[in-house]
Amino acid sequence: LAASANQGQSGVETTAEASAAPTVTILYGSQTGNGRGVAKALAVKAQAQGYAVNLASMGEYNVRQLKQETILLLVVSTHGEGEAPDDAIELHKFLASKRAPKLDNLHYSVIALGDSSYEFFCQTGKDFDTRLSALGATSLLPLVECDVDYEDISQQWQDSVVEAVKPYIQASSASVVSIGTASIAGESEYTKQNPYTAEVLVSQKITGRGSDRDVRHVEIDLGESGLTYQVGDALGVWFSNNEVLVDEVIAALGLAADESVSVSKESVSLKVALTDKKELTQLYPGLVKTWAELSGNAELAEICEDKEQTRQFILKHQLADLVAVYPAKVSATQLVDMLRPLTPRLYSIASSQAEVEAEVHLTVALVEDERQGQARFGGASHFLASAEEGQQVNVYVEPNNHFRLPENPETPVIMVGPGTGVAPFRAFMQQRAVDGVSGDSWLFFGNPHFEQDFLYQVEWQQYLKNGDLSRLDVAFSRDQAHKVYVQHRIAEQAEALWQWLQNGAHVYICGDAERMAKDVHQALVNIAVEQGGLSADDAEAYFETLRSEKRYQKDVY
Numbered sequence: 127l128a129a130s131a132n133q134g135q136s137g138v139e140t141t142a143e144a145s146a147a148p149t150v151t152i153l154y155g156s157q158t159g160n161g162r163g164v165a166k167a168l169a170v171k172a173q174a175q176g177y178a179v180n181l182a183s184m185g186e187y188n189v190r191q192l193k194q195e196t197i198l199l200l201v202v203s204t205h206g207e208g209e210a211p212d213d214a215i216e217l218h219k220f221l222a223s224k225r226a227p228k229l230d231n232l233h234y235s236v237i238a239l240g241d242s243s244y245e246f247f248c249q250t251g252k253d254f255d256t257r258l259s260a261l262g263a264t265s266l267l268p269l270v271e272c273d274v275d276y277e278d279i280s281q282q283w284q285d286s287v288v289e290a291v292k293p294y295i296q297a298s299s300a301s302v303v304s305i306g307t308a309s310i311a312g313e314s315e316y317t318k319q320n321p322y323t324a325e326v327l328v329s330q331k332i333t334g335r336g337s338d339r340d341v342r343h344v345e346i347d348l349g350e351s352g353l354t355y356q357v358g359d360a361l362g363v364w365f366s367n368n369e370v371l372v373d374e375v376i377a378a379l380g381l382a383a384d385e386s387v388s389v390s391k392e393s394v395s396l397k398v399a400l401t402d403k404k405e406l407t408q409l410y411p412g413l414v415k416t417w418a419e420l421s422g423n424a425e426l427a428e429i430c431e432d433k434e435q436t437r438q439f440i441l442k443h444q445l446a447d448l449v450a451v452y453p454a455k456v457s458a459t460q461l462v463d464m465l466r467p468l469t470p471r472l473y474s475i476a477s478s479q480a481e482v483e484a485e486v487h488l489t490v491a492l493v494e495d496e497r498q499g500q501a502r503f504g505g506a507s508h509f510l511a512s513a514e515e516g517q518q519v520n521v522y523v524e525p526n527n528h529f530r531l532p533e534n535p536e537t538p539v540i541m542v543g544p545g546t547g548v549a550p551f552r553a554f555m556q557q558r559a560v561d562g563v564s565g566d567s568w569l570f571f572g573n574p575h576f577e578q579d580f581l582y583q584v585e586w587q588q589y590l591k592n593g594d595l596s597r598l599d600v601a602f603s604r605d606q607a608h609k610v611y612v613q614h615r616i617a618e619q620a621e622a623l624w625q626w627l628q629n630g631a632h633v634y635i636c637g638d639a640e641r642m643a644k645d646v647h648q649a650l651v652n653i654a655v656e657q658g659g660l661s662a663d664d665a666e667a668y669f670e671t672l673r674s675e676k677r678y679q680k681d682v683y
Protein backbone atom coordinates (compact mmCIF):
# COMPACT_ATOMS: atom_id res chain seq x y z
CA LEU A 127 0.00 0.00 0.00
CA ALA A 128 2.78 2.40 0.90
CA ALA A 129 4.12 2.16 -2.62
CA SER A 130 0.97 3.65 -4.05
CA ALA A 131 1.61 6.80 -2.07
CA ASN A 132 4.29 7.71 -4.58
CA GLN A 133 2.08 7.30 -7.60
CA GLY A 134 -0.90 9.14 -8.95
CA GLN A 135 -4.22 7.31 -9.26
CA SER A 136 -3.47 6.58 -12.91
CA GLY A 137 -0.23 4.94 -11.93
CA VAL A 138 1.72 7.87 -13.36
CA GLU A 139 4.43 9.13 -11.07
CA THR A 140 3.43 12.38 -9.45
CA THR A 141 5.52 15.41 -10.16
CA ALA A 142 7.40 17.14 -7.40
CA GLU A 143 4.86 19.94 -7.67
CA ALA A 144 1.85 17.73 -7.19
CA SER A 145 3.27 15.91 -4.23
CA ALA A 146 4.11 19.29 -2.67
CA ALA A 147 0.38 19.93 -2.25
CA PRO A 148 -0.17 19.76 1.48
CA THR A 149 -1.63 16.59 2.85
CA VAL A 150 -4.71 16.79 5.02
CA THR A 151 -3.94 14.56 7.96
CA ILE A 152 -7.04 13.24 9.69
CA LEU A 153 -6.48 11.45 12.98
CA TYR A 154 -9.07 9.79 15.15
CA GLY A 155 -9.06 8.62 18.74
CA SER A 156 -12.09 6.52 19.35
CA GLN A 157 -13.14 3.79 21.75
CA THR A 158 -16.43 2.74 20.22
CA GLY A 159 -15.82 3.49 16.56
CA ASN A 160 -17.95 6.64 16.39
CA GLY A 161 -14.87 8.82 16.02
CA ARG A 162 -13.46 6.53 13.39
CA GLY A 163 -16.73 6.76 11.47
CA VAL A 164 -16.68 10.56 11.55
CA ALA A 165 -13.01 10.65 10.49
CA LYS A 166 -13.66 8.29 7.60
CA ALA A 167 -16.64 10.29 6.39
CA LEU A 168 -14.47 13.42 6.50
CA ALA A 169 -11.69 11.66 4.60
CA VAL A 170 -14.12 10.72 1.85
CA LYS A 171 -15.36 14.32 1.58
CA ALA A 172 -11.84 15.71 1.55
CA GLN A 173 -10.80 13.30 -1.17
CA ALA A 174 -13.82 14.23 -3.22
CA GLN A 175 -12.35 17.75 -3.24
CA GLY A 176 -9.13 16.34 -4.66
CA TYR A 177 -7.16 16.78 -1.47
CA ALA A 178 -4.38 14.44 -0.54
CA VAL A 179 -5.59 12.71 2.59
CA ASN A 180 -3.85 10.72 5.23
CA LEU A 181 -6.33 9.02 7.56
CA ALA A 182 -5.05 7.17 10.60
CA SER A 183 -5.83 6.18 14.11
CA MET A 184 -3.95 8.34 16.64
CA GLY A 185 -2.56 5.09 17.97
CA GLU A 186 -0.88 4.30 14.67
CA TYR A 187 0.41 7.82 14.12
CA ASN A 188 4.08 8.59 14.56
CA VAL A 189 4.18 11.66 16.81
CA ARG A 190 7.52 12.72 15.31
CA GLN A 191 5.70 13.47 12.07
CA LEU A 192 3.74 16.27 13.72
CA LYS A 193 6.38 18.88 12.93
CA GLN A 194 5.91 18.30 9.22
CA GLU A 195 2.12 18.57 9.23
CA THR A 196 0.45 21.66 7.84
CA ILE A 197 -3.19 20.62 8.12
CA LEU A 198 -4.33 18.43 10.96
CA LEU A 199 -7.94 17.48 11.62
CA LEU A 200 -8.68 15.60 14.81
CA VAL A 201 -11.70 13.58 15.83
CA VAL A 202 -11.51 12.44 19.42
CA SER A 203 -13.89 11.11 22.02
CA THR A 204 -13.75 11.22 25.82
CA HIS A 205 -14.45 8.43 28.27
CA GLY A 206 -15.35 8.02 31.91
CA GLU A 207 -13.80 10.71 34.05
CA GLY A 208 -12.42 12.75 31.18
CA GLU A 209 -10.11 10.04 29.92
CA ALA A 210 -8.69 9.79 26.42
CA PRO A 211 -9.56 6.68 24.39
CA ASP A 212 -6.77 4.08 24.27
CA ASP A 213 -5.55 4.99 20.81
CA ALA A 214 -5.34 8.69 21.74
CA ILE A 215 -3.39 8.33 24.99
CA GLU A 216 0.05 8.59 23.47
CA LEU A 217 -0.58 11.64 21.28
CA HIS A 218 -2.49 13.30 24.11
CA LYS A 219 0.46 12.82 26.45
CA PHE A 220 3.00 13.84 23.86
CA LEU A 221 1.28 17.16 23.18
CA ALA A 222 1.20 17.94 26.89
CA SER A 223 4.86 17.01 27.37
CA LYS A 224 8.01 19.09 27.07
CA ARG A 225 8.92 17.05 23.98
CA ALA A 226 6.06 18.61 22.01
CA PRO A 227 7.45 20.76 19.16
CA LYS A 228 6.46 24.29 18.11
CA LEU A 229 3.68 24.00 15.55
CA ASP A 230 3.67 27.46 13.99
CA ASN A 231 3.03 26.13 10.50
CA LEU A 232 0.08 24.03 11.45
CA HIS A 233 -3.60 24.72 10.77
CA TYR A 234 -5.93 22.47 12.70
CA SER A 235 -9.48 21.74 13.76
CA VAL A 236 -10.75 19.47 16.50
CA ILE A 237 -14.14 17.83 16.86
CA ALA A 238 -14.74 16.39 20.33
CA LEU A 239 -17.22 13.58 20.91
CA GLY A 240 -18.57 13.04 24.38
CA ASP A 241 -21.49 12.38 26.66
CA SER A 242 -22.87 15.38 28.49
CA SER A 243 -24.04 13.24 31.39
CA TYR A 244 -20.40 13.00 32.45
CA GLU A 245 -18.67 15.77 34.34
CA PHE A 246 -15.65 16.04 32.05
CA PHE A 247 -17.66 16.41 28.88
CA CYS A 248 -15.47 16.35 25.75
CA GLN A 249 -12.38 16.86 27.91
CA THR A 250 -9.94 15.09 25.61
CA GLY A 251 -11.03 17.19 22.64
CA LYS A 252 -10.73 20.35 24.74
CA ASP A 253 -7.22 19.31 25.76
CA PHE A 254 -6.14 18.76 22.16
CA ASP A 255 -7.55 22.11 21.13
CA THR A 256 -5.82 23.95 23.98
CA ARG A 257 -2.49 22.23 23.48
CA LEU A 258 -2.32 22.69 19.72
CA SER A 259 -3.12 26.34 20.13
CA ALA A 260 -0.53 26.74 22.91
CA LEU A 261 2.08 25.17 20.62
CA GLY A 262 1.48 27.90 18.07
CA ALA A 263 -0.90 26.13 15.69
CA THR A 264 -3.72 28.12 14.09
CA SER A 265 -7.25 26.97 14.60
CA LEU A 266 -9.33 26.74 11.41
CA LEU A 267 -12.64 26.59 13.29
CA PRO A 268 -13.68 26.87 16.91
CA LEU A 269 -13.64 23.55 18.78
CA VAL A 270 -16.80 21.58 18.06
CA GLU A 271 -18.24 19.65 21.03
CA CYS A 272 -20.77 16.93 20.28
CA ASP A 273 -23.03 15.02 22.60
CA VAL A 274 -24.19 11.43 22.10
CA ASP A 275 -26.36 12.46 19.14
CA TYR A 276 -23.36 13.71 17.21
CA GLU A 277 -24.35 12.81 13.66
CA ASP A 278 -25.80 16.14 12.43
CA ILE A 279 -23.22 18.37 14.11
CA SER A 280 -20.38 16.22 12.91
CA GLN A 281 -21.62 16.40 9.33
CA GLN A 282 -21.78 20.18 9.55
CA TRP A 283 -18.23 20.17 10.90
CA GLN A 284 -17.03 17.95 8.06
CA ASP A 285 -18.53 20.33 5.49
CA SER A 286 -17.16 23.44 7.20
CA VAL A 287 -13.69 22.06 7.69
CA VAL A 288 -13.38 20.86 4.10
CA GLU A 289 -14.14 24.48 3.09
CA ALA A 290 -11.87 25.97 5.73
CA VAL A 291 -8.77 24.11 4.54
CA LYS A 292 -9.30 25.12 0.92
CA PRO A 293 -7.19 28.30 1.00
CA TYR A 294 -4.24 26.30 2.32
CA ILE A 295 -4.29 23.76 -0.45
CA GLN A 296 -3.42 24.47 -4.02
CA ALA A 297 -5.98 21.96 -5.19
CA SER A 298 -3.95 19.87 -7.51
CA SER A 299 -5.51 17.66 -10.14
CA ALA A 300 -2.92 14.95 -9.63
CA SER A 301 -4.15 13.97 -6.22
CA VAL A 302 -1.72 12.03 -4.14
CA VAL A 303 -3.09 8.73 -3.02
CA SER A 304 -2.12 8.12 0.55
CA ILE A 305 -1.94 5.05 2.69
CA GLY A 306 -5.12 6.09 4.39
CA THR A 307 -7.00 6.21 1.10
CA ALA A 308 -6.44 2.57 0.42
CA SER A 309 -7.78 1.59 3.80
CA ILE A 310 -10.95 3.63 3.29
CA ALA A 311 -11.70 1.81 0.07
CA GLY A 312 -10.67 -1.60 1.33
CA GLU A 313 -13.28 -1.89 4.06
CA SER A 314 -16.50 -3.86 4.06
CA GLU A 315 -19.51 -2.43 2.30
CA TYR A 316 -21.50 -3.05 5.46
CA THR A 317 -21.20 -0.23 7.93
CA LYS A 318 -23.05 1.29 10.85
CA GLN A 319 -25.20 3.25 8.39
CA ASN A 320 -25.51 0.34 5.98
CA PRO A 321 -25.60 -2.81 8.10
CA TYR A 322 -26.05 -6.39 6.96
CA THR A 323 -29.34 -8.08 7.76
CA ALA A 324 -28.24 -11.31 9.39
CA GLU A 325 -30.20 -14.10 11.05
CA VAL A 326 -30.02 -15.22 14.63
CA LEU A 327 -29.24 -18.94 14.75
CA VAL A 328 -29.19 -19.46 18.51
CA SER A 329 -29.94 -17.36 21.57
CA GLN A 330 -29.40 -19.57 24.55
CA LYS A 331 -29.25 -18.85 28.23
CA ILE A 332 -25.91 -20.06 29.57
CA THR A 333 -26.30 -19.10 33.21
CA GLY A 334 -27.99 -21.75 35.28
CA ARG A 335 -31.34 -21.85 37.03
CA GLY A 336 -31.30 -19.64 40.09
CA SER A 337 -28.48 -17.44 38.84
CA ASP A 338 -28.71 -13.73 39.55
CA ARG A 339 -27.60 -13.12 35.96
CA ASP A 340 -29.18 -13.93 32.65
CA VAL A 341 -26.34 -14.35 30.17
CA ARG A 342 -27.01 -15.50 26.63
CA HIS A 343 -24.82 -17.17 24.10
CA VAL A 344 -25.96 -15.76 20.76
CA GLU A 345 -24.97 -17.12 17.36
CA ILE A 346 -25.59 -15.04 14.25
CA ASP A 347 -25.35 -16.20 10.66
CA LEU A 348 -23.41 -13.84 8.38
CA GLY A 349 -24.64 -15.88 5.42
CA GLU A 350 -23.31 -14.78 2.05
CA SER A 351 -22.46 -11.28 3.27
CA GLY A 352 -18.75 -11.85 2.95
CA LEU A 353 -18.41 -9.98 6.23
CA THR A 354 -15.14 -10.79 7.94
CA TYR A 355 -13.82 -10.00 11.39
CA GLN A 356 -10.71 -10.58 13.40
CA VAL A 357 -10.59 -11.83 16.96
CA GLY A 358 -10.71 -8.77 19.21
CA ASP A 359 -13.26 -6.97 16.99
CA ALA A 360 -16.74 -5.97 18.09
CA LEU A 361 -20.09 -6.50 16.41
CA GLY A 362 -22.41 -3.50 16.06
CA VAL A 363 -26.01 -4.61 16.62
CA TRP A 364 -29.06 -2.60 15.63
CA PHE A 365 -32.24 -3.60 17.43
CA SER A 366 -35.92 -2.77 17.74
CA ASN A 367 -37.46 -1.69 20.99
CA ASN A 368 -39.73 -4.22 22.61
CA GLU A 369 -43.38 -4.02 21.59
CA VAL A 370 -44.68 -4.34 25.14
CA LEU A 371 -42.53 -1.39 26.20
CA VAL A 372 -43.56 0.74 23.22
CA ASP A 373 -47.25 0.03 23.85
CA GLU A 374 -46.87 0.81 27.53
CA VAL A 375 -45.35 4.23 26.85
CA ILE A 376 -47.95 5.11 24.23
CA ALA A 377 -50.83 4.03 26.49
CA ALA A 378 -49.48 5.76 29.59
CA LEU A 379 -49.25 9.05 27.69
CA GLY A 380 -52.74 8.59 26.23
CA LEU A 381 -51.41 8.80 22.68
CA ALA A 382 -52.48 6.93 19.56
CA ALA A 383 -50.08 4.35 18.13
CA ASP A 384 -51.02 5.17 14.55
CA GLU A 385 -50.62 8.93 14.86
CA SER A 386 -48.26 10.16 12.20
CA VAL A 387 -45.01 11.79 13.28
CA SER A 388 -41.95 13.00 11.44
CA VAL A 389 -38.50 11.46 12.02
CA SER A 390 -35.58 12.81 9.96
CA LYS A 391 -38.09 14.27 7.48
CA GLU A 392 -39.76 10.90 7.05
CA SER A 393 -43.36 10.40 8.08
CA VAL A 394 -44.02 7.30 10.19
CA SER A 395 -46.51 6.17 12.83
CA LEU A 396 -45.72 6.87 16.46
CA LYS A 397 -45.45 3.12 17.00
CA VAL A 398 -42.81 2.71 14.28
CA ALA A 399 -40.92 5.77 15.53
CA LEU A 400 -40.72 4.38 19.06
CA THR A 401 -39.94 0.85 17.90
CA ASP A 402 -37.28 1.42 15.28
CA LYS A 403 -36.18 5.03 15.21
CA LYS A 404 -35.84 6.32 18.73
CA GLU A 405 -33.90 5.49 21.87
CA LEU A 406 -36.37 4.30 24.52
CA THR A 407 -34.16 2.49 27.02
CA GLN A 408 -31.43 5.09 27.59
CA LEU A 409 -32.13 8.54 28.97
CA TYR A 410 -29.87 11.56 28.57
CA PRO A 411 -29.58 14.67 30.79
CA GLY A 412 -31.46 17.00 28.44
CA LEU A 413 -34.42 14.66 28.36
CA VAL A 414 -34.63 14.37 32.14
CA LYS A 415 -34.49 18.15 32.32
CA THR A 416 -37.24 18.58 29.74
CA TRP A 417 -39.31 16.01 31.61
CA ALA A 418 -38.79 17.85 34.89
CA GLU A 419 -40.21 20.97 33.25
CA LEU A 420 -43.11 19.17 31.55
CA SER A 421 -44.12 17.33 34.71
CA GLY A 422 -43.47 20.30 36.99
CA ASN A 423 -41.96 17.82 39.43
CA ALA A 424 -39.72 19.53 42.00
CA GLU A 425 -37.85 16.36 42.98
CA LEU A 426 -36.87 15.69 39.38
CA ALA A 427 -35.92 19.34 38.88
CA GLU A 428 -33.60 19.09 41.87
CA ILE A 429 -31.89 15.99 40.52
CA CYS A 430 -31.22 17.88 37.30
CA GLU A 431 -29.31 20.54 39.24
CA ASP A 432 -26.51 18.05 39.94
CA LYS A 433 -24.53 16.26 37.22
CA GLU A 434 -23.60 13.22 39.27
CA GLN A 435 -27.15 12.78 40.59
CA THR A 436 -28.44 13.06 37.03
CA ARG A 437 -25.96 10.44 35.88
CA GLN A 438 -27.00 8.05 38.64
CA PHE A 439 -30.66 8.69 37.86
CA ILE A 440 -30.09 7.94 34.19
CA LEU A 441 -28.41 4.64 35.03
CA LYS A 442 -31.49 3.47 36.93
CA HIS A 443 -34.35 4.82 34.84
CA GLN A 444 -35.72 4.85 31.35
CA LEU A 445 -38.45 6.80 29.58
CA ALA A 446 -41.17 4.39 30.71
CA ASP A 447 -40.22 5.13 34.35
CA LEU A 448 -40.41 8.88 33.78
CA VAL A 449 -43.82 8.46 32.20
CA ALA A 450 -45.04 6.26 35.07
CA VAL A 451 -43.60 8.15 38.02
CA TYR A 452 -43.63 11.77 36.87
CA PRO A 453 -46.83 12.16 34.87
CA ALA A 454 -46.71 14.81 32.16
CA LYS A 455 -48.69 15.72 29.11
CA VAL A 456 -46.89 15.57 25.78
CA SER A 457 -47.98 15.32 22.19
CA ALA A 458 -46.69 12.57 19.92
CA THR A 459 -44.57 15.08 18.00
CA GLN A 460 -43.14 16.59 21.15
CA LEU A 461 -42.25 13.14 22.44
CA VAL A 462 -40.55 11.99 19.25
CA ASP A 463 -38.62 15.25 18.95
CA MET A 464 -37.21 15.00 22.45
CA LEU A 465 -36.01 11.40 22.08
CA ARG A 466 -32.60 10.66 20.64
CA PRO A 467 -32.13 8.51 17.56
CA LEU A 468 -31.76 4.80 18.23
CA THR A 469 -28.11 3.77 18.15
CA PRO A 470 -26.62 0.30 17.74
CA ARG A 471 -24.76 -1.39 20.60
CA LEU A 472 -21.30 -2.90 20.35
CA TYR A 473 -20.57 -6.41 21.63
CA SER A 474 -17.09 -7.92 21.84
CA ILE A 475 -17.10 -10.86 19.46
CA ALA A 476 -16.84 -14.25 21.19
CA SER A 477 -15.79 -16.36 18.21
CA SER A 478 -13.09 -16.72 15.58
CA GLN A 479 -13.88 -17.23 11.91
CA ALA A 480 -11.08 -19.77 11.86
CA GLU A 481 -13.46 -21.89 13.92
CA VAL A 482 -17.02 -20.74 13.10
CA GLU A 483 -16.56 -19.44 9.53
CA ALA A 484 -19.60 -17.36 8.48
CA GLU A 485 -20.98 -17.13 12.00
CA VAL A 486 -20.38 -14.60 14.70
CA HIS A 487 -20.96 -15.42 18.38
CA LEU A 488 -21.73 -13.01 21.20
CA THR A 489 -21.95 -13.30 24.97
CA VAL A 490 -24.77 -11.03 26.04
CA ALA A 491 -25.80 -10.15 29.58
CA LEU A 492 -29.49 -9.31 29.69
CA VAL A 493 -29.79 -5.93 31.35
CA GLU A 494 -32.83 -6.26 33.59
CA ASP A 495 -34.32 -4.55 36.59
CA GLU A 496 -37.65 -4.19 38.30
CA ARG A 497 -39.14 -0.78 38.96
CA GLN A 498 -42.59 -0.02 40.35
CA GLY A 499 -43.41 -3.69 39.90
CA GLN A 500 -42.51 -3.50 36.21
CA ALA A 501 -39.73 -5.45 34.54
CA ARG A 502 -37.34 -3.11 32.74
CA PHE A 503 -34.80 -4.26 30.18
CA GLY A 504 -31.87 -2.96 28.20
CA GLY A 505 -32.81 -2.41 24.56
CA ALA A 506 -30.31 -4.49 22.60
CA SER A 507 -29.75 -7.21 25.20
CA HIS A 508 -33.51 -7.79 25.50
CA PHE A 509 -33.83 -7.90 21.72
CA LEU A 510 -31.06 -10.51 21.45
CA ALA A 511 -32.24 -12.48 24.47
CA SER A 512 -35.78 -12.72 23.11
CA ALA A 513 -34.68 -13.53 19.56
CA GLU A 514 -36.12 -16.71 18.10
CA GLU A 515 -34.20 -18.72 15.53
CA GLY A 516 -34.42 -16.89 12.21
CA GLN A 517 -34.93 -13.47 13.79
CA GLN A 518 -33.40 -10.81 11.55
CA VAL A 519 -30.80 -8.52 13.03
CA ASN A 520 -28.85 -5.70 11.39
CA VAL A 521 -25.15 -5.92 12.13
CA TYR A 522 -21.74 -4.58 11.11
CA VAL A 523 -18.19 -5.24 12.23
CA GLU A 524 -16.41 -2.62 14.30
CA PRO A 525 -12.68 -3.33 14.10
CA ASN A 526 -10.66 -2.97 17.28
CA ASN A 527 -6.95 -2.73 16.55
CA HIS A 528 -6.30 -2.21 20.22
CA PHE A 529 -7.22 -5.71 21.20
CA ARG A 530 -5.11 -8.05 19.14
CA LEU A 531 -3.30 -11.30 19.82
CA PRO A 532 0.50 -11.01 19.72
CA GLU A 533 2.01 -11.30 16.26
CA ASN A 534 4.40 -13.94 17.47
CA PRO A 535 2.41 -17.09 18.33
CA GLU A 536 5.06 -18.05 20.89
CA THR A 537 4.32 -14.97 22.99
CA PRO A 538 2.46 -15.89 26.19
CA VAL A 539 -0.93 -14.27 26.81
CA ILE A 540 -2.63 -13.43 30.10
CA MET A 541 -6.37 -12.87 29.73
CA VAL A 542 -8.49 -11.29 32.46
CA GLY A 543 -12.18 -11.53 31.66
CA PRO A 544 -14.75 -11.73 34.43
CA GLY A 545 -18.44 -11.93 33.50
CA THR A 546 -19.19 -11.29 29.84
CA GLY A 547 -15.67 -9.87 29.62
CA VAL A 548 -14.66 -13.44 28.83
CA ALA A 549 -16.19 -13.13 25.33
CA PRO A 550 -13.12 -12.05 23.33
CA PHE A 551 -11.02 -14.67 25.10
CA ARG A 552 -13.26 -17.40 23.74
CA ALA A 553 -12.45 -15.88 20.35
CA PHE A 554 -8.73 -15.78 21.20
CA MET A 555 -8.74 -19.41 22.27
CA GLN A 556 -10.62 -20.57 19.18
CA GLN A 557 -8.12 -18.76 17.00
CA ARG A 558 -5.09 -20.08 18.84
CA ALA A 559 -6.42 -23.63 18.88
CA VAL A 560 -7.01 -23.62 15.11
CA ASP A 561 -3.62 -22.01 14.49
CA GLY A 562 -1.99 -24.65 16.67
CA VAL A 563 -0.25 -21.93 18.66
CA SER A 564 2.27 -23.20 21.17
CA GLY A 565 2.72 -20.08 23.32
CA ASP A 566 1.42 -20.22 26.89
CA SER A 567 -2.00 -18.83 27.79
CA TRP A 568 -3.55 -18.00 31.13
CA LEU A 569 -7.18 -17.11 31.74
CA PHE A 570 -8.61 -15.39 34.82
CA PHE A 571 -12.39 -15.67 34.95
CA GLY A 572 -14.83 -14.56 37.61
CA ASN A 573 -18.57 -14.50 38.22
CA PRO A 574 -20.93 -14.84 41.19
CA HIS A 575 -21.38 -18.63 41.47
CA PHE A 576 -19.48 -21.66 40.20
CA GLU A 577 -22.67 -23.71 39.78
CA GLN A 578 -24.69 -21.26 37.72
CA ASP A 579 -22.28 -18.74 36.24
CA PHE A 580 -19.21 -20.55 34.95
CA LEU A 581 -19.61 -19.32 31.37
CA TYR A 582 -18.29 -21.77 28.73
CA GLN A 583 -16.92 -24.03 31.47
CA VAL A 584 -16.84 -27.12 29.26
CA GLU A 585 -14.90 -25.31 26.55
CA TRP A 586 -12.23 -24.02 28.96
CA GLN A 587 -11.82 -27.47 30.39
CA GLN A 588 -11.40 -28.93 26.94
CA TYR A 589 -8.77 -26.32 26.09
CA LEU A 590 -6.96 -27.11 29.33
CA LYS A 591 -7.06 -30.79 28.55
CA ASN A 592 -5.73 -30.26 25.02
CA GLY A 593 -3.03 -27.99 26.31
CA ASP A 594 -4.34 -25.04 24.29
CA LEU A 595 -4.95 -23.23 27.57
CA SER A 596 -2.06 -23.45 30.01
CA ARG A 597 -3.68 -22.10 33.17
CA LEU A 598 -7.12 -21.18 34.41
CA ASP A 599 -7.84 -19.29 37.63
CA VAL A 600 -11.40 -18.61 38.67
CA ALA A 601 -12.94 -16.26 41.21
CA PHE A 602 -16.51 -17.04 42.20
CA SER A 603 -17.38 -13.97 44.16
CA ARG A 604 -20.42 -15.19 46.08
CA ASP A 605 -19.56 -18.80 46.80
CA GLN A 606 -18.09 -17.87 50.19
CA ALA A 607 -18.78 -15.31 52.89
CA HIS A 608 -16.29 -12.79 51.56
CA LYS A 609 -15.96 -11.58 47.95
CA VAL A 610 -13.30 -13.14 45.80
CA TYR A 611 -12.55 -11.32 42.55
CA VAL A 612 -10.16 -11.91 39.65
CA GLN A 613 -7.73 -9.34 41.08
CA HIS A 614 -7.46 -11.45 44.25
CA ARG A 615 -6.52 -14.47 42.14
CA ILE A 616 -4.01 -12.32 40.28
CA ALA A 617 -2.49 -11.18 43.57
CA GLU A 618 -2.24 -14.78 44.79
CA GLN A 619 -0.26 -15.64 41.66
CA ALA A 620 2.07 -12.66 41.93
CA GLU A 621 5.30 -14.57 41.51
CA ALA A 622 4.21 -16.63 38.51
CA LEU A 623 2.54 -13.66 36.91
CA TRP A 624 5.63 -11.51 37.22
CA GLN A 625 7.61 -14.34 35.65
CA TRP A 626 5.19 -14.44 32.72
CA LEU A 627 5.60 -10.69 32.28
CA GLN A 628 9.36 -11.09 32.35
CA ASN A 629 8.91 -13.69 29.63
CA GLY A 630 7.22 -11.11 27.44
CA ALA A 631 3.57 -11.98 28.10
CA HIS A 632 0.82 -9.76 26.71
CA VAL A 633 -1.92 -8.83 29.20
CA TYR A 634 -5.54 -8.37 28.15
CA ILE A 635 -8.39 -7.09 30.28
CA CYS A 636 -12.00 -7.17 29.16
CA GLY A 637 -15.17 -6.26 31.04
CA ASP A 638 -16.30 -3.65 33.53
CA ALA A 639 -14.39 -0.37 33.21
CA GLU A 640 -15.75 1.43 36.23
CA ARG A 641 -14.36 -0.85 38.93
CA MET A 642 -12.95 -4.15 37.69
CA ALA A 643 -10.39 -2.87 35.18
CA LYS A 644 -9.12 -0.33 37.71
CA ASP A 645 -8.84 -2.89 40.49
CA VAL A 646 -7.09 -5.37 38.20
CA HIS A 647 -4.69 -2.66 37.06
CA GLN A 648 -3.89 -1.90 40.71
CA ALA A 649 -3.27 -5.58 41.41
CA LEU A 650 -0.84 -5.72 38.49
CA VAL A 651 0.95 -2.57 39.65
CA ASN A 652 1.26 -4.10 43.12
CA ILE A 653 2.91 -7.16 41.59
CA ALA A 654 5.47 -5.00 39.81
CA VAL A 655 6.20 -3.32 43.16
CA GLU A 656 6.42 -6.50 45.23
CA GLN A 657 8.02 -8.84 42.74
CA GLY A 658 9.95 -6.39 40.59
CA GLY A 659 11.07 -4.12 43.41
CA LEU A 660 9.78 -1.07 41.53
CA SER A 661 8.52 2.09 43.20
CA ALA A 662 4.80 2.74 42.76
CA ASP A 663 5.57 5.37 40.11
CA ASP A 664 7.97 3.13 38.26
CA ALA A 665 5.44 0.31 38.35
CA GLU A 666 2.87 2.62 36.72
CA ALA A 667 5.49 3.62 34.16
CA TYR A 668 6.25 -0.05 33.54
CA PHE A 669 2.63 -0.76 32.56
CA GLU A 670 2.55 2.46 30.58
CA THR A 671 5.47 1.13 28.56
CA LEU A 672 3.75 -2.22 28.14
CA ARG A 673 0.69 -0.35 26.93
CA SER A 674 2.64 1.62 24.35
CA GLU A 675 4.27 -1.62 23.20
CA LYS A 676 0.76 -3.10 22.80
CA ARG A 677 1.53 -5.64 25.50
CA TYR A 678 -1.18 -4.31 27.82
CA GLN A 679 -4.53 -4.01 26.11
CA LYS A 680 -8.01 -3.30 27.41
CA ASP A 681 -11.48 -3.72 26.02
CA VAL A 682 -13.55 -2.28 28.82
CA TYR A 683 -17.00 -0.74 28.96
Ligand code: 2AM
Pocket residue numbers: 544545546572573574575601602603604609611612613641642643645646
Ligand atom coordinates in the same frame (compact mmCIF):
# COMPACT_ATOMS: atom_id res chain seq x y z
P1 2AM B 1 -20.19 -9.53 42.58
O1 2AM B 1 -21.30 -9.14 41.67
O2 2AM B 1 -20.48 -10.75 43.36
O3 2AM B 1 -19.74 -8.41 43.48
C1 2AM B 1 -18.79 -10.53 37.01
O4 2AM B 1 -19.72 -9.50 37.09
C2 2AM B 1 -18.09 -10.73 38.32
O5 2AM B 1 -17.29 -9.58 38.61
C3 2AM B 1 -18.98 -10.96 39.51
O6 2AM B 1 -18.51 -12.07 40.19
C4 2AM B 1 -18.82 -9.69 40.31
O7 2AM B 1 -18.95 -9.90 41.71
C5 2AM B 1 -17.40 -9.36 40.00
N1 2AM B 1 -17.00 -8.02 40.41
C6 2AM B 1 -17.73 -7.02 40.95
N2 2AM B 1 -16.98 -5.95 41.23
C7 2AM B 1 -15.73 -6.26 40.87
C8 2AM B 1 -14.49 -5.58 40.90
N3 2AM B 1 -14.38 -4.34 41.38
N4 2AM B 1 -13.41 -6.22 40.44
C9 2AM B 1 -13.50 -7.48 39.95
N5 2AM B 1 -14.62 -8.18 39.90
C10 2AM B 1 -15.73 -7.58 40.34
